Amino acid sequence: MRGRGFLPAVGRVLSRIPGAIGPAHRNGTGVCRSCSADSSSGETRVEVASGTLKIKKERVIGIPLDNISPEELDDALAGLLKKEGVCPVVFLSLWELLKARRNAEFRGWVESASLVIPTSQGILRGARFLRKKVSHRYYPFDVVIRLLRILEEKGLSLYVLGGRLPYLQQAEKNLKQTFPGLKLVGRYPGYYPLQVEGDILLAMRKASPHCLLLGPGLKGRERWAQRKRESLPPSIVIYSPETFDIISGKRIRPSREAVEKGHEYVPELFRHPWRVFRGVVYLYYLLLLLVYRIRKQ
Template sequence: MESVEHISCLKVKISNVSLDQLPELLYNLLETGESHHIVLLSLWDLLRARKNNDYRAYVQSAALVIPISKSIVGGVRFLTGKTIHRVMPFEFFIKTLTALEERQKSVYLLGSHLKSLKTAERNLKHTFPRLRIVGRCTGDFKRTEEATILTAIRKASPSLLLAARGIPGQERWLARNKLALGPGIKIWCSDLFDVFAERKHRPGKKTFDRGFEWIGYTFHNPLHIFRIFPYLYYKFLLLYYKLFRRG
């Protein structure tokens, strides 16, 4: 596999990967015939990984941990002097699906509600006609149905499993069932299906590049304003690690 630089930020793994590198990295992961997962890491995810052992293990064991928050890029630069790539989630998924379509790979859609899932599937088929969608399942399944769903996904053997909100345990479900899901790439895509179903807006490119995407999220959920406190805690941690520790 092409060499990927992994950097520690507050003892959480970060991968320095550009969008141009992504297709080849995906192909290399698929060629191993093993189960891999990729994490798109926000600042809040980084802080969660520091205090939640299960989530930390999920992040640390990922094939790629790609930062999506400008604050992470700034933190890495502050601690190490290195400038790493930050990727816009929507661009990441477009690049990923395009790369898989070029080699006529397959995808399985898991999560969200039926209406959004069906609309997202239809739009994905229209946008990526040579990408094979080999199955879909809503996330509101019962625990008694879990074994059947795992078997269905494993038999479908998708190159990529996209898992969205609605699944019990969210990313923890992916981590817990990593081997049972069979080989291929697994990615937690949060609200991607709602975006493809045009039920949720994504931040514009300029807004994202400036690191202002949080403003739109705060308008939709005013409670996000309280994230200023973990943000200040993050700044304190950076200073502490810079002065007294490494990583």
């Protein structure tokens, strides 16, 4: 449980760009001023110093996704800081894409998200098959690190909720060491008794963080934030247990080569071998793609 795997991983992310899977790019455009979503036009509009950034929204098997290029990523993230209320950033794998179709509560969270970022090659392939413009996927850790750098540069704040206490303490240490300008205004471990949840939410609102990073140990997992939305402070809200585990040193970030080849899931198969049976679900996904393609024609 050490941070030595986290620090080099951060260096690799920040030495490239904003986390897109594929060739590196670097963005030198202006600072975002405001952000608004227009579901009717299928766009997320972000005001930047050089004009208005329009992020194209597409739907793959009925679920919304944002097509964010590497050049747009920093502006898209920074733009959320000027948006009012709770601003969810959702990382969507293929499994979660299918989950959003069958689980109304989770779908509500995805539909209301400020940004929905695909993480799976399968989603990109499906989008191409449906002739949708979703051409970039991102590894969640890379996006979170870019956001933390933006927060640090602006002197803004973060609250971390989740994980066992020893890992949370290590995560706090690594964050302070790597992002000394970032204001860590609070933290609390996951797996807490339900009777203290009200106090945790109250502490969050009093801390008023600009970003809330959620990790393991929350009842309902990614649906926890949807259920507690009315009690959360206005902030960017990200649920990413794998990012928390990398920051805390519990997990090693997959190599760049593994991520680019789509093999980042392989270590998970060793930890959770039952996931191999998800292959049946992928066949269902292929069937859905065929149905949507036929409907479109």
